[in-house]
Amino acid sequence: MEIKEDLHKLEILKYSGVFLLLVMSVCLLVSSCFYYFHISLTKFHFLSSILISGIVLYYYRNKFNISKKTVFYSVLVGIIIMGFSIVSMTFIYDRSSDGNTYHKDAIGNLYLGWNPVYQSSSTFVDNYFKKDAKMMHDYDIWKDHYAKANWILEANVYKLTDHIESGKAINLIFMYILFALSFACFYKKIGIKALFFSIVVTFNPICCNQLFTFYNDQLGASLFFLLVLALIMILDKKEKNIFFKYSCLFLTFPIIANIKFNIMGYAMVFTFVVMLIVLYDKYKEKLFLSAFKKLFIYYLVLFVISFGIIGYSTYIKNYINNGNLFYPVYGEKKVDIITAQEPKDFLKRNSIEKFFVATFASTNNLQNGKKYKLKIPFMVSKDELKESMSIDTRLSGYGVLFSGLLLVSIFVLITYSIKSKNIEIKKTIILFSLLTLFIIIIISESWWARYNPTTYLVLLMALFVLLKENKRKVFNIIFIGLILINSGIILGGNLYYSFTESLKIENVFRKLKDKNINISFNNAHVTGIVYNLKDYDIKYYFEDSKKKKSTYYKYLEYEVNDEK
Numbered sequence: 001m002e003i004k005e006d007l008h009k010l011e012i013l014k015y016s017g018v019f020l021l022l023v024m025s026v027c028l029l030v031s032s033c034f035y036y037f038h039i040s041l042t043k044f045h046f047l048s049s050i051l052i053s054g055i056v057l058y059y060y061r062n063k064f065n066i067s068k069k070t071v072f073y074s075v076l077v078g079i080i081i082m083g084f085s086i087v088s089m090t091f092i093y094d095r096s097s098d099g100n101t102y103h104k105d106a107i108g109n110l111y112l113g114w115n116p117v118y119q120s121s122s123t124f125v126d127n128y129f130k131k132d133a134k135m136m137h138d139y140d141i142w143k144d145h146y147a148k149a150n151w152i153l154e155a156n157v158y159k160l161t162d163h164i165e166s167g168k169a170i171n172l173i174f175m176y177i178l179f180a181l182s183f184a185c186f187y188k189k190i191g192i193k194a195l196f197f198s199i200v201v202t203f204n205p206i207c208c209n210q211l212f213t214f215y216n217d218q219l220g221a222s223l224f225f226l227l228v229l230a231l232i233m234i235l236d237k238k239e240k241n242i243f244f245k246y247s248c249l250f251l252t253f254p255i256i257a258n259i260k261f262n263i264m265g266y267a268m269v270f271t272f273v274v275m276l277i278v279l280y281d282k283y284k285e286k287l288f289l290s291a292f293k294k295l296f297i298y299y300l301v302l303f304v305i306s307f308g309i310i311g312y313s314t315y316i317k318n319y320i321n322n323g324n325l326f327y328p329v330y331g332e333k334k335v336d337i338i339t340a341q342e343p344k345d346f347l348k349r350n351s352i353e354k355f356f357v358a359t360f361a362s363t364n365n366l367q368n369g370k371k372y373k374l375k376i377p378f379m380v381s382k383d384e385l386k387e388s389m390s391i392d393t394r395l396s397g398y399g400v401l402f403s404g405l406l407l408v409s410i411f412v413l414i415t416y417s418i419k420s421k422n423i424e425i426k427k428t429i430i431l432f433s434l435l436t437l438f439i440i441i442i443i444s445e446s447w448w449a450r451y452n453p454t455t456y457l458v459l460l461m462a463l464f465v466l467l468k469e470n471k472r473k474v475f476n477i478i479f480i481g482l483i484l485i486n487s488g489i490i491l492g493g494n495l496y497y498s499f500t501e502s503l504k505i506e507n508v509f510r511k512l513k514d515k516n517i518n519i520s521f522n523n524a525h526v527t528g529i530v531y532n533l534k535d536y537d538i539k540y541y542f543e544d545s546k547k548k549k550s551t552y553y554k555y556l557e558y559e560v561n562d563e564k
Contacts (some may be wrong), residue, residue, distance in 0.1 A: 013056065037472070091502060097555075164535060182229055200484070
């Protein structure tokens with residue numbers, strides 16, 4: 001009886017994750033489709049997506065092999081997770097520069113009615129902001145041409161709550177989805193030890209760094225690991241529910257394709273290689289033609305949705321207007337956003353050399369012109385602890401202990417590949433190791449942790465091997481402990497700084513509610529903060545001069561008109 005109860009709880013956890021993934025996918029698709037009919041975001045977009053997702057899960061319950069009771073509790077748990085995520089993120093203010101510039105700016109534009117299918121950002125800003133438009137034009141190039149899935153989802157949450165910070169709730173939601181599905185998947189393979197694995201994959205350094213921000217690298221990391229999880233299930237012949245595993249891939253891919261160009265590229269490479277393996281297996285079974293037809297239709301539909309419908313305002317318009325799907329990051333007219341961000345001598349290094357230095361250097365947020373130093377793995381200095389809490393740490397961005405953990409992981413994987421007789425697991429490990437190495441070699445920015453979540457797969461594969469095969473529990477406990485300490489330092493620091501500063505910001509905004517203030521920015525044009533002011537009905541006037549008071553991590557300088 002207890003075993004049945006445990007399995008039922010596992011099913012609820014699993015399908016609450018599926019339900020939330022459905023909500024995110026449906027919300028993105030519904031919002032994108034409505035743009036073609038000149039309908040901008042409303043409060044009902046998100047609410048209707050919840051309803052549609054519940055109906056879909058109920059309708060396909062037989063294909064998922066779940067009961068009505070499981071559907072009910074899965075939806076209920078999913079709604080509770082959404083509510084918790086929205087409420088908690090509403091009161092934590094993004095402390096990042098990028099988050100308060102083009103990310104919030106794009107989310108705010110979508111919230112106010114920008115239709116990216118028919119309008120350029122600059123046209124919308126001119127029409128809406130009128131006399132203040134000049135101040136709000138700085139990030140038009142990124143808003144128009146970057147992938148928009150995260151902005152659309154965040155703007156939907158914003159539309160529901162009328163508080164822009166609540167949009168960050170999707171960070172927590174996707175982390176929950178990753179945790180739920182990874183635990184359910186690996187529970188079949190390693191039992192309750194899957195709990196530790198799921199915690200490690202969910203609270204990876206990228207997510208811990210950016211959880212409380214509008215950066216999209218952490219979303220890219222969560223979605224990438226979700227995609228890899230779906231691919232592992234597809235390769236796993238013991239996973240008999242074909243509908244479930246291909247549904248996970250189908251729901252994940254359109255979002256990951258429209259989060260960030262590099263993440264989309266990684267997804268394409270990994271998915272393409274896995275599908276070649278699937279077709280080869282079918283060829284050996286003399287079922288190639290039938291499998292090819294099914295996969296061709298499956299991916300045709302998937303690509304039309306991902307790039308033709310959801311991605312039209314990015315990929316298609318980029319190609320039509322600039323002859324390049326990935327403008328302005330690649331191509332003849334590309335805007336270089338990396339060179340000024342990397343250490344000076346990286347300009348003369350290849351991708352492997354950059355990756356080695358960035359992995360084995362002391363944790364630091366170095367930029368062009370500054371020096372770095374290599375360190376002995378597992379050695380930690382006091383200065384590194386503070387640097388590791390930066391939102392986009394450049395060197396050793398995976399954490400102060402990662403270089404040592406990576407070496408141990410490589411040793412574990414090599415030893416396992418030589419000694420183990422489990423051919424299927426060995427094949428999977430070799431496959432994903434080679435794909436990870438390929439990404440490191442091909443992508444010149446792979447040295448920067450937030451741009452390359454694939455590297456973390458090495459650690460995850462090693463952890464799985466240890467949990468499944470290693471009988472030395474002490475070694476496993478030490479390894480897991482070091483991983484959690486590595487991520488915990490990052491998460492703890494970000495939580496502390498975000499929470500303490502958020503209390504100060506909230507207090508200031510409440511005092512300024514319904515008042516008239518003159519504002520200027522202290523860090524370029526962090527125009528995203530304008531939406532925080534709107535949320536509190538604070539009337540603002542731009543004045544490009546120093547003010548007496550500052551708030552919001554000192555990004556915003558202001559004077560209250562009545563107190564001048």
